[in-house]
Amino acid sequence: MIVVLLGPPGAGKGTQGERVAAALGVPKIATGDVLRAAVKDGTTLGLEAKAYMDRGDLVPDAVILGIMKEALAQPAQAKGVILDGVVRTVPQAEGLATVTRELGRAVDVVLVFDIADQLLVDRLSGRTTCDKTQKPFTGLQPGAACPDGCGGTLVRRKDDEPEAILNRLRVYHAQTAPVLDWYLRQGANVARIDAVGSFDDVTARALKAVGR
Ligand code: AP5
Numbered sequence: 001m002i003v004v005l006l007g008p009p010g011a012g013k014g015t016q017g018e019r020v021a022a023a024l025g026v027p028k029i030a031t032g033d034v035l036r037a038a039v040k041d042g043t044t045l046g047l048e049a050k051a052y053m054d055r056g057d058l059v060p061d062a063v064i065l066g067i068m069k070e071a072l073a074q075p076a077q078a079k080g081v082i083l084d085g086v087v088r089t090v091p092q093a094e095g096l097a098t099v100t101r102e103l104g105r106a107v108d109v110v111l112v113f114d115i116a117d118q119l120l121v122d123r124l125s126g127r128t129t130c131d132k133t134q135k136p137f138t139g140l141q142p143g144a145a146c147p148d149g150c151g152g153t154l155v156r157r158k159d160d161e162p163e164a165i166l167n168r169l170r171v172y173h174a175q176t177a178p179v180l181d182w183y184l185r186q187g188a189n190v191a192r193i194d195a196v197g198s199f200d201d202v203t204a205r206a207l208k209a210v211g212r
Contacts, residue, residue, distance in 0.1 A: 001026065001080035002105060003210055004087055004096070006180060007113030009056075009159075009168040010120040010127070011195045012202060014136055016113070017084040019203045023212055026080035029071045031064055033084075033134045036157075040131075054158045056167035058088055058175060065095040072099055080108075088176040093183065109210050110183045113195035113202075117169055124165050128154035 001024060005013040014030060021028040035053060038046030045063065052059045068086055071077070087093045100106050128140050132152025146152035159168060183190050191209035195202055 001108045001210065002100060003080070003082045004107050004110045004183075005082065005084045005113070006087065006110060006176070006183075007195065008115065008117070008120055008172045008176075009165070010124040011113035011115050012199075013084045013113060014134075015199060016193075016195075016202055016206050017082045018135075019199075020111075020206050020210065021082045023203075023207055024080060024082070024210065026082060027076055028082040028084055029077075029086060030084035030134075031059075031067055031086045034067055034071075035059060036134060054164065056159050056164035056171060058171055061089055061091045061095070064088075064092055065099075068092070068096060069099050072103060087179055088172075090178055090182050093179050097186075107183075107188060110180075110188050110190045111206055111209055112180055112190060112192045114192055115195040119196065120169065121162075121165055124160045125162070127157070127160055129157055131155045 003020065005017050007013050017028045017030065035046070035049045039050045039053065040046070048063065049059045064086070072081070087096055096107065123138070126138050128137050128142050128144070129135065130137070130146040130148065130150065130152040131154070132146065132150050133148065135146070135148065137147065137154060140147070140154055142154055142156045144154045146154060158164065180190070193202065193205045193209060
């Protein structure tokens with residue numbers, strides 16, 4: 001099963017993507033995580049992506065299509081995969097359709113996380129992230145040890161600064177929201193999820209939408 005997660009920054013794609021992936025027993029690919037790891041390692045990809053990410057702009061489509069193609073070709077994804085934030089422009093959605101078609105597969109469900117912008121600003125301003133696993137946390141300060149005991153330290157993402165948050169929201173509405181219309185025009189199986197509520201309630205809605 002190939003599941004595409006769509007939604008604005010802070011909607012809970014990462015949090016719920018992990019949970020849905022665990023429930024389905026499939027891996028999750030998050031382009032944000034791939035890019036942050038590349039920035040941390042100082043690779044060519046990371047050097048190219050860093051400035052876009054810090055501002056809250058999108059990394060160019062060609063870069064994302066390369067990551068997408070490589071990731072989907074991995075045998076670990078044969079049973080299925082959760083694609084978290086992998087598709088953020090219409091050309092990326094078209095690219096994913098081409099890649100999956102070439103592999104004899106198709107996107108099964110598009111999960112759209114619905115939430116008001118003001119709640120997102122609050123969520124992202126209060127988020128810290130483990131520098132080792134990239135797992136997000138709420139209500140914990142930067143510099144604290146990761147509560148999962150993985151040895152990581154909690155950090156504030158550069159794109160969780162106020163100016164970058166507002167830019168990410170602008171970018172989402174201008175460039176990513178049209179992807180939903182594109183999927184609807186294609187007749188895709190689109191499920192809208194209310195992203196407000198307890199973590200467990202949102203997970204239950206997402207799992208119902210993927211038939212669990
Ligand atoms: P990425 O890392 O994917 O950032 P994003 O899309 O902005 O999403 P976030 O990770 O900020 O939020 P989320 O929806 O995963 O929410 P989370 O679960 O963390 O991408 C970063 C950058 O990489 C992009 O800006 C771009 O530059 C680049 N990039 C990546 N993919 C790209 C692509 N395809 N094309 C071009 N560029 C790309 O939750 C947020 C917070 O809320 C957490 O603290 C969490 O604990 C909390 N929370 C979650 N659920 C709830 C709940 N139900 N109630 C209360 N709090 C909650």
